[in-house]
Amino acid sequence: MTNTNKLVVKDNALIDASFNLSLIEQRIMLLAIVEARESQKLSPDTPIEVSVSDYIHQFKVDSNNAYALLKDAARTLKRREFSYLDRYKGIEALSTANWVNKVTYVDNNGLIVLYLSHEVISLISKLSEQFTKYYIEQVSDFKSKYSIRLYELIIKWLSVTKTEKYSINDLRSKLGLSVEEYSTMSNFKSNVLDKAISEIN
Template sequence: MTNNSKLVVKDNALIDASFNLSLIEQRIMLLAIVEARECLTLTPDMPIEVSVSNYIHQFKVDSNNAYGLIRDAAKTLKRREFSYLDRYKGHMALTTANWVNKVSYVDSNGLIVLYLSTEVISLISRLSEQFTRYYIEQVSDFKSKYSIRLYELLIKWLNMETTEKFNIFDLRSKLGLSVDEYSTMSNFKSNVLDKAIKEINTYTDITVEYSQFKSGRVITDIQFKVKTKNKSTKSKIKKTFDHAKFQELTDAQINMFGNKLAQLPELAYLAEGNESYEALASRIKNMLRDESKQKKFIPHLKSLGFSAK
């Protein structure tokens, strides 16, 4: 599986959840989620394998330390929890759940084996409503655990370009900070927020800046602006294919490529509201049959293996 096919998909309830995982634990869970997406039927009894060699390759870390660190993470992941907004009998409910039911570390094979909890499974698979997706390579170079969490919170708003106003206490909770950690605003900004934004702006496909809102002299809320990088490059690609020749696709090709196109993060902007994968794929398939609408998909079709005439 190439980096370009390693897609992390999470229900927005999990994106907005509050939890405190270390950088290593977050990385392991991301690899597990990517691996779990390949399973046709995902259950709490199904082992999800994450090899240390894959971890080393994906995150470009020192192999001498990785085995011991992942062995330690296998012990702590079992105890980790997350809290998210759920519903119970039609009422909003704050639910707390574990990430995994069981974790095993196979020392001889350099393998960590995870058995995902029922709650995690429901929040990463069979998604048809509100979800966020991104390629794991976008967060692979991060050295701060806060960078991964902030990237996930912000990428959800990419199509809007401006996020909601995050209350400081709520944002700290989502980033996994306790009341005593970086408790002053200056420490929070310099050690958490600014460092995370620097990594996001350096290593990912988006740029981020933020505004502060005060009540008197106290900063109460933060709002982010999120933009995609290389818009000029995208514009050149668009111009290149503005006059692309219409491609006669077979029904089988339309069905296959329609499903694949609907899963591309760069085409997520086509989704209308809380549109499901299936509904978006259906609309894309119709667009592939339309001469005036098909051309926008040509560069993506080529990247997916289609050979234009």
């Protein structure tokens, strides 16, 4: 699959979700979403393969410690959650779900096998309205996990040409920041926003 065909497609509920994934975990999920789009019958039992060599090539990272880093990230990804706006019996509600049901690391092959959760599958496949798409190449050079998230929040509004206004607390939540992290506005601006904006620009 060429880089020009590696399309990331997410329901806007997932774009607007609150979660805290490391840069490596976000990158693994992006590759998994691209790979999952190729599956004809995607289910929680469908193995989604992400090879370490593809990761190294896509994100242009040093191969020396990539295998160990991805193995650790695959392990922690199993415990990660995200919260998103949902509906229950027609009423707006907040749901929390896991990204994956199971993660397998095939050491000898340098391969991560992900089994996506039902919720993730519903938010990345068979989308007909209210979704955001972009090519993975557009975020491949980002070195900050906040850059990817901010880019997604912005690109969602591409056709409208201006974004909605986010409160600081809402934006911090969507970027995956806890209350203690970069708690002062100056730290948040210099260490999160300015760096992300610089990378996106």
